[in-house]
Amino acid sequence: MLTLEKFSVGVGDRFAHQAKAQLQACMMAAARGVTVIPVWNKSHREHGIVGSEPASVRAAADRAVRQSGWTQPYHVDADHINLATVERFIDSSDFYTLDVAAAIGQPAELDCRDAFIERHPELRGTVSIPGIGQPFTLDRDAIAQIVRKYLAAVQQAGAIYRHVDQRRGGRGFITEVSMDETDAPQSPPELLVILAAISDQKIPIQTIAPKFTGRFNKGVDYVGDVVQFEKEFCADLAVIAFAIRQYGLPANLKLSVHSGSDKFSIYAPIRRALQKFDAGLHLKTAGTTWLEELIGLAEAGGPGLDLAKQVYAKAFENRDALCKPYATVIDIDYAKLPGPAVVNAWSSEQYTSALRHDRKNSGFNRDLRQLLHVGFKVAAQMGGKYLTMLDTCEASISRNVTENLFERHIKPLFLA
Numbered sequence: 001m002l003t004l005e006k007f008s009v010g011v012g013d014r015f016a017h018q019a020k021a022q023l024q025a026c027m028m029a030a031a032r033g034v035t036v037i038p039v040w041n042k043s044h045r046e047h048g049i050v051g052s053e054p055a056s057v058r059a060a061a062d063r064a065v066r067q068s069g070w071t072q073p074y075h076v077d078a079d080h081i082n083l084a085t086v087e088r089f090i091d092s093s094d095f096y097t098l099d100v101a102a103a104i105g106q107p108a109e110l111d112c113r114d115a116f117i118e119r120h121p122e123l124r125g126t127v128s129i130p131g132i133g134q135p136f137t138l139d140r141d142a143i144a145q146i147v148r149k150y151l152a153a154v155q156q157a158g159a160i161y162r163h164v165d166q167r168r169g170g171r172g173f174i175t176e177v178s179m180d181e182t183d184a185p186q187s188p189p190e191l192l193v194i195l196a197a198i199s200d201q202k203i204p205i206q207t208i209a210p211k212f213t214g215r216f217n218k219g220v221d222y223v224g225d226v227v228q229f230e231k232e233f234c235a236d237l238a239v240i241a242f243a244i245r246q247y248g249l250p251a252n253l254k255l256s257v258h259s260g261s262d263k264f265s266i267y268a269p270i271r272r273a274l275q276k277f278d279a280g281l282h283l284k285t286a287g288t289t290w291l292e293e294l295i296g297l298a299e300a301g302g303p304g305l306d307l308a309k310q311v312y313a314k315a316f317e318n319r320d321a322l323c324k325p326y327a328t329v330i331d332i333d334y335a336k337l338p339g340p341a342v343v344n345a346w347s348s349e350q351y352t353s354a355l356r357h358d359r360k361n362s363g364f365n366r367d368l369r370q371l372l373h374v375g376f377k378v379a380a381q382m383g384g385k386y387l388t389m390l391d392t393c394e395a396s397i398s399r400n401v402t403e404n405l406f407e408r409h410i411k412p413l414f415l416a
């Protein structure tokens with residue numbers, strides 16, 4: 001088994017041009033004495049939209065590591081895969097995010113559910129978990145309800161894990177299980193039952209991505225009750241520490257926060273919780289880097305700014321189609337989107353003010369930011385024209401990519 005370090009950051013590099021600038025942010029953390037391991041993630045869906053192959057992510061990561069002299073581990077994540085989509089990731093990834101959210105709510109066979117409940121008398125009654133003030137009280141019915149909702153999903157995770165393990169033929173890898181792309185959040189007692197089931201499936205799980213309370217929209221801040229979030233996040237950490245001991249799960253098992261970029265209002269609560277439980281964290285960010293590419297293009301002015309405006313105009317025109325696959329993770333008020341004619345008249349500063357995630361800037365527009373977040377397909381369709389401009393504007397882009405990752409993400413979460 002390959003072991004994931006305590007702190008790690010998932011970075012997305014849609015057009016395979018920013019790995020070095022992203023790695024630079026991890027090197028800045030290392031220079032301050034904190035190891036944050038980079039994990040390049042790209043989902044099957046993103047590969048489909050961009051028209052890329054998983055091997056390109058591995059190649060870009062390897063190149064960045066070689067050129068930068070990074071001597072610590074790094075990984076390539078087959079993000080949100082299932083049995084139908086994992087095959088193309090087998091050789092190039094060493095981290096697998098088994099997405100079983102679609103199986104939540106599909107009841108497993110009745111005898112499997114009954115067998116689970118019989119096998120786990122420790123879940124019944126009062127369960128006292130260190131770090132949680134109020135013990136859980138679960139009767140047979142309550143457990144049965146949770147099992148009905150989640151057991152099939154965990155069985156499916158087991159099937160994907162065993163398939164990957166067999167196909168990898170002894171090459172080590174890291175396993176994450178994700179349940180975030182669903183409607184209802186998982187409560188701490190549900191997480192405990194899920195971890196018991198994961199242990200039964202013998203999945204050497206190192207990170208788990210539950211759906212947390214509140215909304216994790218792409219590229220913008222957390223929307224929800226921050227106090228409630230912190231309470232549940234702490235309870236989740238307590239459950240994980242307990243489950244590691246109770247069920248013999250890997251000692252480095254930690255939470256993975258998906259759509260984790262730009263959630264500035266919960267970084268301080270997360271940081272406090274990690275310190276309290278001496279816990280690790282995997283923070284998945286992906287699209288935030290692509291937005292920094294656009295900011296860097298706009299900042300460069302001239303043809304870079306022109307291209308950034310063309311991307312906006314096309315994204316605006318195709319907003320319905322672009323938003324559709326991401327409906328559960330964006331929240332865009334169309335009325336607040338400026339028309340392309342308005343944006344076409346913008347200066348570099350107006351464009352970057354609208355897009356850069358700086359809540360203190362009165363020009364910041366979260367609706368425009370979310371639209372562009374899901375608008376990378378537009379750049380993908382521009383093909384060579386877009387990629388050439390990334391090279392032309394490399395200096396301003398890489399500066400923004402590194403600063404965004406380090407100042408706005410790594411620093412408040414891992415160094416504060």
Ligand SMILES: [Zn+2]
Nearest residue numbers: 178180258259
């Ligand atoms: Zn996710």
